[in-house]
Amino acid sequence: MEMHRTExxxxxxxxxxxxxxxxxxxxxxxxxxxxxxSRRLEIATDRLAGLDLTGAWRLREFVLQARHAGVxxxxxxxxxxxxxxxxxxxxxxxxxxxxSRPVGEAPAEIVGLPVQAEVATLAFIGHRxxxxxxxxxxALAFLGRLSGTALHALRHPRSLRPISVARHVYDTGITAxxxxxLIAFLISIIVAYMSAQQLRSxxxxxxxxxxxxxxxxxxxxxxxxxIVVAGRSGSAFAAEIGSMKLNEEVDALRATGVDPxxxxxxxxxxxxxxxxxxxxxxxxxxxxxxxxxxxxxLLHMPLDQYAHRVSQAISRTTFWxxxxxxxxxxxxxxxxxxxxxxxxxxxxxxxxxxxxxxVVQAIFxxxxxxxxxxxxxxxxxx
Amino acid sequence: MYPVLEVRGLVNRFGPQLVxxxxxxxxxxxxxxxxxxxxxxxxxxxLRSILGLQRPQAGTIRIEGHDITQLSGAALRAVKARYxxxxxQGALYSSLSVLQNVQLPMIEHLRALxxxxxxxxxxxxxxxxxxxxxAARKYPAELSGGMVKRAALARALALDPRLLFLDEPTSGLDxxxxxxxxxxxxxxxxxxxxxxxxxxxxxxxxxxxxNRVGVIVDRRMxxxxxxxxxxxxxxxxxxxxxxxxxSIHLKVAAHGA
Numbered sequence: 001m002e003m004h005r006t007e008x009x010x011x012x013x014x015x016x017x018x019x020x021x022x023x024x025x026x027x028x029x030x031x032x033x034x035x036x037x038s039r040r041l042e043i044a045t046d047r048l049a050g051l052d053l054t055g056a057w058r059l060r061e062f063v064l065q066a067r068h069a070g071v072x073x074x075x076x077x078x079x080x081x082x083x084x085x086x087x088x089x090x091x092x093x094x095x096x097x098x099x100s101r102p103v104g105e106a107p108a109e110i111v112g113l114p115v116q117a118e119v120a121t122l123a124f125i126g127h128r129x130x131x132x133x134x135x136x137x138x139a140l141a142f143l144g145r146l147s148g149t150a151l152h153a154l155r156h157p158r159s160l161r162p163i164s165v166a167r168h169v170y171d172t173g174i175t176a177x178x179x180x181x182l183i184a185f186l187i188s189i190i191v192a193y194m195s196a197q198q199l200r201s202x203x204x205x206x207x208x209x210x211x212x213x214x215x216x217x218x219x220x221x222x223x224x225x226x227i228v229v230a231g232r233s234g235s236a237f238a239a240e241i242g243s244m245k246l247n248e249e250v251d252a253l254r255a256t257g258v259d260p261x262x263x264x265x266x267x268x269x270x271x272x273x274x275x276x277x278x279x280x281x282x283x284x285x286x287x288x289x290x291x292x293x294x295x296x297x298l299l300h301m302p303l304d305q306y307a308h309r310v311s312q313a314i315s316r317t318t319f320w321x322x323x324x325x326x327x328x329x330x331x332x333x334x335x336x337x338x339x340x341x342x343x344x345x346x347x348x349x350x351x352x353x354x355x356x357x358x359v360v361q362a363i364f365x366x367x368x369x370x371x372x373x374x375x376x377x378x379x380x381x382x
Numbered sequence: 383m384y385p386v387l388e389v390r391g392l393v394n395r396f397g398p399q400l401v402x403x404x405x406x407x408x409x410x411x412x413x414x415x416x417x418x419x420x421x422x423x424x425x426x427x428x429l430r431s432i433l434g435l436q437r438p439q440a441g442t443i444r445i446e447g448h449d450i451t452q453l454s455g456a457a458l459r460a461v462k463a464r465y466x467x468x469x470x471q472g473a474l475y476s477s478l479s480v481l482q483n484v485q486l487p488m489i490e491h492l493r494a495l496x497x498x499x500x501x502x503x504x505x506x507x508x509x510x511x512x513x514x515x516x517a518a519r520k521y522p523a524e525l526s527g528g529m530v531k532r533a534a535l536a537r538a539l540a541l542d543p544r545l546l547f548l549d550e551p552t553s554g555l556d557x558x559x560x561x562x563x564x565x566x567x568x569x570x571x572x573x574x575x576x577x578x579x580x581x582x583x584x585x586x587x588x589x590x591x592x593n594r595v596g597v598i599v600d601r602r603m604x605x606x607x608x609x610x611x612x613x614x615x616x617x618x619x620x621x622x623x624x625x626x627x628x629s630i631h632l633k634v635a636a637h638g639a
Contacts, residue, residue, distance in 0.1 A: 020542040052542035131609030346523040347476035
């Protein structure tokens with residue numbers, strides 16, 4: 001850009017490429033123009049190598065600013081077309097002043113008057129309470145629909161979709177065996193090691209076997225398996241169903257006359273109800289092996305003695321008290337995942353948020369249910 | 383003066399499947415170039431190669447003189463700032479509002495632009511494509527199909543590119559909406575002196591907007607002006623331009639001439 005003063009005022013001769021990618025340079029050049037003391041400004045654009053809308057918009061801003069400062073602005077020759085295009089596009093159309101408010105700012109009515117902090121806090125609590133209530137009602141409705149679909153499927157076994165169920169048994173069960181086994185092994189070793197350290201002071205190391213057996217079979221085996229599965233499969237359910245919702249696949253099913261609860265939700269619930277107890281059996285076995293490894297290697301307990309203690313510790317109920325919880329946990333995990341997946345709408349951010357909610361809720365529900373089982377079994381005396 | 387876009391000897395292969403075998407293509411400044419081809423002939427693969435989304439096995443692709451097959455990192459990024467693209471389904475970022483969608487390329491490439499100027503420039507682009515001002519605050523899920531296409535066009539124009547790629551811009555629109563989009567595209571092409579490359583199946587759109595057409599047949603491209611390509615002897619091109627659906631355009635063209 002060239003600039004020189006004439007007797008009538010300031011003359012600007014624009015040169016070079018005035019394009020979006022050179023905005024920084026254009027902005028700096030125009031900001032450096034000193035308008036003070038000038039009555040008249042003449043702008044020549046015939047030597048511009050290029051002018052796009054971004055450049056034209058910046059030039060228009062400059063002209064408006066100059067006019068506001070009381071400077072007469074004129075173009076040498078005709079003003080460039082691009083400037084006219086910007087002018088026409090930005091001209092307020094239907095609603096006068098609609099475009100004059102900078103976009104991105106909240107409209108005035110939302111900003112409103114400053115609200116007292118106590119009122120805002122109360123409003124916040126109220127909003128959250130209502131949202132929580134609706135969420136609970138929604139979850140109950142989901143459980144109701146699922147039960148209805150399950151009852152219907154029991155009476156019409158053909159709608160059970162065995163192939164789909166088998167796929168979910170494979171995805172949630174078989175492929176989870178390595179990680180579940182590894183975690184059960186490590187946890188049982190930790191339990192055995194900790195208890196060995198404590199029991200050693202009483203000379204009662206022999207009871208390490210009892211502790212591992214009861215701990216793993218009653219609680220740890222099923223609980224840890226459920227938490228791992230909640231992280232693996234609860235999230236997968238929510239993400240799968242959620243992306244199908246975003247892709248309108250769920251609507252396509254519905255439009256074809258297929259109930260998405262029957263086609264998507266029920267096979268997942270059934271698959272998990274089958275696979276979680278089986279995974280728990282694996283975790284229990286590996287847990288006992290882990291205890292054996294520690295007892296034999298660290299406490300130098302003969303293997304047959306460990307086996308004897310284990311069989312002594314197992315009463316008729318020990319194994320079943322653990323395993324009976326697995327299907328209940330499975331229903332909770334599958335429901336949390338599928339329910340949140342079905343709630344996804346609109347954007348990929350929702351998908352991420354609801355997948356997170358599904359996993360957190362599944363783990364919470366599993367632990368809550370485990371606590372209720374503990375109370376129940378205590379009352380029953382098993 | 384080199385062509386705006388020049389593809390030479392392009393080869394794309396997926397395993398045993400040869401998609402392009404020595405494809406040549408040349409787009410000149412200020413024209414509307416249509417890419418036509420049957421399903422599975424590699425229109426999308428061609429576009430993805432040109433956009434630098436996948437590397438071809440052989441060949442050169444020059445955009446304004448820069449061979450993008452040889453570029454990477456910052457140099458490739460600089461070339462990518464020089465063109466705009468709209469994808470078939472719009473590909474608007476679903477967690478951002480229309481205004482934020484248009485601003486995203488500006489934030490990425492125009493660091494010098496202050497937030498207030500960004501707001502106004504994005505608004506300028508949104509109004510330029512004929513969207514109402516209140517569409518700016520809406521999210522993609524709240525827009526109709528036609529509005530999604532327009533919002534995608536506004537985003538493609540965010541950096542005022544001189545080269546614009548449109549992938550099936552009128553698919554999924556009703557004939558009136560599609561015609562309106564064609565007119566909008568022609569208006570912008572004239573006003574902003576754009577070079578437009580578009581993939582399309584829409585015969586109405588081709589006859590209304592394209593100066594030259596490239597047809598992908600037998601893994602290569604046959605290019606000619608619209609008036610001459612309809613007489614090309616290749617059977618697929620004959621079937622395409624002389625089928626039942628195309629005949630009305632040819633009659634109209636004959637009467638007009």
